[in-house]
Amino acid sequence: GASALWLSQERQKASHCGFFSPSKGNFKVCVCGGSGGIGQPLSLLMALDDNVGELSVYDLNIAMVPPAGVAADLGHLESKVQVRGYAKGLEEKAVDALGDCLQGCDLVLVPAGMPRKPGQTRDDLFKINANIAKEVVEACAKYCPNAVVALIVNPVNSVVPAMAELYKKKGLDPKKIVGVTTLDGVRANKFVAEIAKEHPNNVNVPVIGGHAGVTILPLFSQDKHAAKIPQAEIPALDKHVQDAGTDVVNAKNGKGSATLSMAYAGARLGKAVLAGLAGTPTTECAYVASDVEKDFPYFTSKVTFGKTGVEKVHGIGSLSPYEAKRLEEAKAALKKEIQSGLDYAAANS
Numbered sequence: 001g002a003s004a005l006w007l008s009q010e011r012q013k014a015s016h017c018g019f020f021s022p023s024k025g026n027f028k029v030c031v032c033g034g035s036g037g038i039g040q041p042l043s044l045l046m047a048l049d050d051n052v053g054e055l056s057v058y059d060l061n062i063a064m065v066p067p068a069g070v071a072a073d074l075g076h077l078e079s080k081v082q083v084r085g086y087a088k089g090l091e092e093k094a095v096d097a098l099g100d101c102l103q104g105c106d107l108v109l110v111p112a113g114m115p116r117k118p119g120q121t122r123d124d125l126f127k128i129n130a131n132i133a134k135e136v137v138e139a140c141a142k143y144c145p146n147a148v149v150a151l152i153v154n155p156v157n158s159v160v161p162a163m164a165e166l167y168k169k170k171g172l173d174p175k176k177i178v179g180v181t182t183l184d185g186v187r188a189n190k191f192v193a194e195i196a197k198e199h200p201n202n203v204n205v206p207v208i209g210g211h212a213g214v215t216i217l218p219l220f221s222q223d224k225h226a227a228k229i230p231q232a233e234i235p236a237l238d239k240h241v242q243d244a245g246t247d248v249v250n251a252k253n254g255k256g257s258a259t260l261s262m263a264y265a266g267a268r269l270g271k272a273v274l275a276g277l278a279g280t281p282t283t284e285c286a287y288v289a290s291d292v293e294k295d296f297p298y299f300t301s302k303v304t305f306g307k308t309g310v311e312k313v314h315g316i317g318s319l320s321p322y323e324a325k326r327l328e329e330a331k332a333a334l335k336k337e338i339q340s341g342l343d344y345a346a347a348n349s
């Protein structure tokens, strides 16, 4: 009655004043590449998650905006979060900055790396971006080995196997390395919602396989609204999801790839990880070390995040005949991209 209402009003006031809400987590999160196109809006969205107590914004000292500036800016939000910026400067200082920035982190989101330009494939970014990811992942291994490390940097299909193998060699859990493929599901949901005239929140299309070209495999048959779309329309819709990243690259005309929708998708994944750590198991599709498909040590499928990160990697479920055929095509391409990652790990440990 009245006292419950009063209590809830007091709680609301308390949360506005920046007190910790007792039911929420108080996790430390780092965004590596936090001054970038994805990094800034991703840092904003994570700063607004009540499960985040401390946010580290890490980037190069030559980044477009100094990470200390992004942190000062986010530090004025009406949220409980404490935001700190860390810049990679001269080599020696860089190690210190990364240490303070990562020490105690529960989740490290990594959009650090080069984006595509029109005409490039994600694979064209491998050499340069794998070296960036390696630097970050080695620092995570040293300073926050229990953190979930969510890799947004492309090509996800090869960078994730490369980094997870490096974790294995250090005796760390390769399942701490999570490839972020959430944007594929976000896009599939949006496109289906438009066709079905539904709100996207009512659509949930699992997208399995990987995150490039034909390896992106939306399972429209597994969503109740998408399953009603005539089969004749499915190949074009499938292609629309596969090509969505390239459509943004072309529309941005040399000035980068998806940043805002990626920040939204990355925050969705990040919030799912933190909800799991806080005791509410939460499921999202992600590209992780896996044994759900024979001979595929890395694969995207539904993953439940729990108190220690990846808790369960789910099987792919039943497929339509079209999806079963597409799975073979996805696997043929993914096989090679996983191998590039394994080769990188073998040559760079």
Ligand code: NAD
Binding pocket: 032, 033, 034, 035, 036, 037, 038, 039, 058, 059, 060, 062, 063, 064, 088, 111, 112, 113, 114, 115, 116, 125, 129, 132, 135, 151, 152, 153, 154, 156, 180, 181, 182, 183, 184, 211, 256, 257, 258, 259, 262
């Ligand atoms: P961006 O160039 O705007 O930002 C990248 C940031 O990383 C820059 O601020 C840069 O200074 C920083 N950086 C570079 N090297 C670093 C290092 N060693 N340590 C710390 N920071 C470093 O690029 P963006 O648009 O934000 O894209 C970032 C990456 O995300 C690209 O590789 C892109 O392909 C990828 N991406 C992935 C998905 C996905 O679905 N997984 C979606 C979109 C983009």
Ligand code: LMR
Binding pocket: 115, 116, 122, 154, 183, 244, 245, 246, 248, 249, 257, 258
């Ligand atoms: C995307 O899907 O938008 C990202 O992987 C960026 C890209 O290069 O397409």
